[in-house]
Amino acid sequence: MKAAVYEGKEMLTVQERDIPTIQSGELLLKIHSCCVCGTDLRTYRNGDKKIAPGRILGHEFYGEIVESAITEDQPGDLKVGDRVVMYIVIPCGKCRYCLAGMPNLCINRTTISYQHDGAFAEYMRVPAACVDRGHVYKIDPEIETSRLCVAEPLGCVINAHGRLNVGLKDKVAIIGAGPIGVMHGLVSRFSGAQEVYMLDTSANRLKITETFGFDNYIQVDKDGNHFEKINELTDGFGPSVVIVACSSPYAQADALEMAGKAARVEFFGGLPKSNPFATLNTNHLHYKELLVTGSYSEKKSDFEASLALVTNPAFPADKIVTHRLPLDRITDAFGLMETGESLKVRIDVA
Ligand SMILES: [Zn+2]
Numbered sequence: 001m002k003a004a005v006y007e008g009k010e011m012l013t014v015q016e017r018d019i020p021t022i023q024s025g026e027l028l029l030k031i032h033s034c035c036v037c038g039t040d041l042r043t044y045r046n047g048d049k050k051i052a053p054g055r056i057l058g059h060e061f062y063g064e065i066v067e068s069a070i071t072e073d074q075p076g077d078l079k080v081g082d083r084v085v086m087y088i089v090i091p092c093g094k095c096r097y098c099l100a101g102m103p104n105l106c107i108n109r110t111t112i113s114y115q116h117d118g119a120f121a122e123y124m125r126v127p128a129a130c131v132d133r134g135h136v137y138k139i140d141p142e143i144e145t146s147r148l149c150v151a152e153p154l155g156c157v158i159n160a161h162g163r164l165n166v167g168l169k170d171k172v173a174i175i176g177a178g179p180i181g182v183m184h185g186l187v188s189r190f191s192g193a194q195e196v197y198m199l200d201t202s203a204n205r206l207k208i209t210e211t212f213g214f215d216n217y218i219q220v221d222k223d224g225n226h227f228e229k230i231n232e233l234t235d236g237f238g239p240s241v242v243i244v245a246c247s248s249p250y251a252q253a254d255a256l257e258m259a260g261k262a263a264r265v266e267f268f269g270g271l272p273k274s275n276p277f278a279t280l281n282t283n284h285l286h287y288k289e290l291l292v293t294g295s296y297s298e299k300k301s302d303f304e305a306s307l308a309l310v311t312n313p314a315f316p317a318d319k320i321v322t323h324r325l326p327l328d329r330i331t332d333a334f335g336l337m338e339t340g341e342s343l344k345v346r347i348d349v350a
């Protein structure tokens with residue numbers, strides 16, 4: 001089979017691999033499509049010590065069961081021919097965080113495309129633990145593929161919103177008009193936010209998100225005109241929620257700067273592991289009583305909420321995918337993402 005294999009920084013090659021063999025309790029999926037994640041881009045550009053060379057990346061996928069070694073004691077009624085998506089975290093189920101309902105923070109967790117081969121390949125093996133825990137979801141084949149491929153990242157966005165509690169009293173500013181920023185904007189709107197503002201340094205990126213009809217689009221510039229604009233829009237009070245949806249220490253500093261008093265601030269994306277430091281004016285936390293939080297990955301319940309949203313026709317999940325490429329051209333996706341030409345790029349494997 002054809003697979004896109006990570007071999008180190010700036011090295012992702014499409015090569016011939018054996019079709020995985022499955023053991024008792026496992027499934028084999030034929031992959032239909034898989035979206036390229038911001039973390040795939042970060043791994044490609046900067047490398048990632050957690051991912052061993054030789055690993056097949058790709059975790060935002062949709063596929064079909066083509067072989068099953070499921071045993072009688074495993075839950076669900078999965079069978080060959082079913083189309084499925086997956087919650088890709090494999091938690092231990094036993095550690096303090098798992099027992100407290102936070103499997104995303106499991107100290108023993110493994111994840112598809114990190115410790116197990118992912119879906120930038122024609123076939124993918126589903127570990128037995130995923131079936132055991134009900135992480136494989138059968139999907140109505142009528143549902144549009146692009147909707148399904150954004151379920152995984154949207155689940156991560158929903159996990160972040162669990163702590164932000166956006167509601168009818170909120171004006172939300174989002175820094176980073178990429179696919180994740182758009183998802184934060186949409187979830188904010190579905191949660192009842194009064195207004196959603198999209199900010200980015202790139203006019204291209206702002207332009208491409210206009211189709212979602214957010215309330216204002218603000219270009220971030222060196223002179224700080226974006227702060228004035230945000231102030232105007234919020235009657236001088238500043239947004240009550242600020243979400244950083246990009247990997248930039250400057251955006252993190254800007255978020256604290258523009259946040260209103262008692263605002264909730266979310267640093268969604270990680271910074272490159274090679275330089276994860278930001279210079280922040282922490283007096284804003286003190287004088288404005290800010291609540292600053294991060295979020296990592298998603299819980300099973302977030303993924304399930306995401307599936308409900310992406311399959312809701314009122315939620316424009318399909319518009320988040322702006323480009324489609326064949327597996328051979330996977331590295332072209334990174335350029336499209338970096339220039340802001342694309343939102344999500346979907347790799348069509350089959
Ligand atoms: Zn992802």
Ligand SMILES: [Zn+2]
Nearest residue numbers: 092095098106
């Ligand atoms: Zn655990």
